[in-house]
Amino acid sequence: MSDSERGRGEGPPTARVIQPRRSLPGGRAALGGLLIAVAAVGVFVAYASASDEPSHHLVVASRDIDIGTVIEEGDLQLIRGDLPDATRRTTFSSVGAVVGHVALSSIRRGEILHAGALTADASTVGHEVALTLPREQVAVGHLQAGDLVDVLVTRDDATSMVAARATVVRLGDDGDRSLTSTRDLTIVIAVSSGEAVVDIVHALRTGEVTVVRSTFAASDDRSGG
Numbered sequence: 001m002s003d004s005e006r007g008r009g010e011g012p013p014t015a016r017v018i019q020p021r022r023s024l025p026g027g028r029a030a031l032g033g034l035l036i037a038v039a040a041v042g043v044f045v046a047y048a049s050a051s052d053e054p055s056h057h058l059v060v061a062s063r064d065i066d067i068g069t070v071i072e073e074g075d076l077q078l079i080r081g082d083l084p085d086a087t088r089r090t091t092f093s094s095v096g097a098v099v100g101h102v103a104l105s106s107i108r109r110g111e112i113l114h115a116g117a118l119t120a121d122a123s124t125v126g127h128e129v130a131l132t133l134p135r136e137q138v139a140v141g142h143l144q145a146g147d148l149v150d151v152l153v154t155r156d157d158a159t160s161m162v163a164a165r166a167t168v169v170r171l172g173d174d175g176d177r178s179l180t181s182t183r184d185l186t187i188v189i190a191v192s193s194g195e196a197v198v199d200i201v202h203a204l205r206t207g208e209v210t211v212v213r214s215t216f217a218a219s220d221d222r223s224g225g
Contacts, residue, residue: 003050004125006204016089016207017162030070030120031081032106042062043073043176044061045221047160049065051081054081054082055080055082056080056081056082056083056088056093057078057079057080057081057093058078058080058081058083058088058091058092058093058112059076059077059078059091059092059094059095059097059098059112059113060076060077060078060079060110060111060113061075061076061077061107061109061111061113062074062075062076062077063075063107063109063112063195064107064108064109065101065103065106065107065108066103066106067104067105067106067144067146068101068102068103068145068146068169068170068171069102069103069169070101070128070169070190071098071099071100071101071102071103071118072099073099074097076095076099076113077095077096078094081112083112090114090116091112091113091114091115092113092115098113098118101116101118101119101144101167102119102143102145102146102167102190103117103118103146104116104118104119104146105117105119105139105146107164107176116130119146124150126195127190127191127192127193127196127197128188128189128190128191129188129189129191129197129200129201130186130187130188131151131185131186131187131188131189131200131204131211132185132187133184133185133187133209133210134184134185134187135183135184135185135212136210137208137210138185138187138210138211140154141221143166143168143171143187143213144168145169145170145171145172146167146168147167147168147213147215148165148166148167148168148213148217149165149166149167149168149187149189149211149213149214149215149217150164150166150209150211150214150217151163151164151166151189151200151203151209151210152162152166152204152209153206153207153208153209153210154204154207154210155206155207155208159210162199162200162203162209163189163191163196163199163200164214165217166188166189166190166191166196167189167190168188168189169188169189169190170185170187170188171185171187171188172185172186187211188225
């Protein structure tokens with residue numbers, strides 16, 4: 001067979017198409033996809049957490065509480081809320097844990113009650129007694145509501161303790177709560193027993209009473225009612 005015959009029997013040559021090989025995603029693309037997935041999970045978790053109710057109880061003031069006030073149940077309410085652990089450890093989770101303590105500072109309505117704003121011990125609050133004394137017989141210049149005081153009486157040549165570590169509930173009257181006045185000063189203190197009240201009243205009638213601040217004194221070097 002001649003070359004011309006062979007050419008007439010065969011068709012034109014078929015073109016060959018080369019397909020590029022599909023490769024796996026590169027390292028950057030894979031990392032980008034992973035970050036997007038993690039972000040999506042984070043958004044979901046944040047949304048789910050935001051929809052959860054707060055898990056802790058917190059005691060707040062239901063009304064304004066003045067400094068020196070003996071706190072009652074009606075002054076408080078319980079709410080739910082979340083705080084950092086370090087902050088929550090200084091708050092209260094039950095109303096009963098606060099009732100009977102004395103406010104060491106003014107507390108506004110809706111404010112969360114903290115341990116630092118109250119006297120540490122509610123057991124000293126039981127009976128209140130008022131002492132009206134000449135200013136010079138209050139032997140400290142920085143006395144304020146919430147402080148602890150010792151009450152002493154001097155008769156003849158002897159001085160004795162009448163009440164130890166009583167809590168100052170109120171200092172002065174409504175118009176004068178400082179020690180700057182030259183008038184007699186009225187101090188309302190809280191003591192834990194009726195017997196202590198009797199001893200204080202008797203001391204006021206029979207001797208010269210002096211009030212000494214004992215807030216920072218050690219409790220084991222005091223005695224009395």
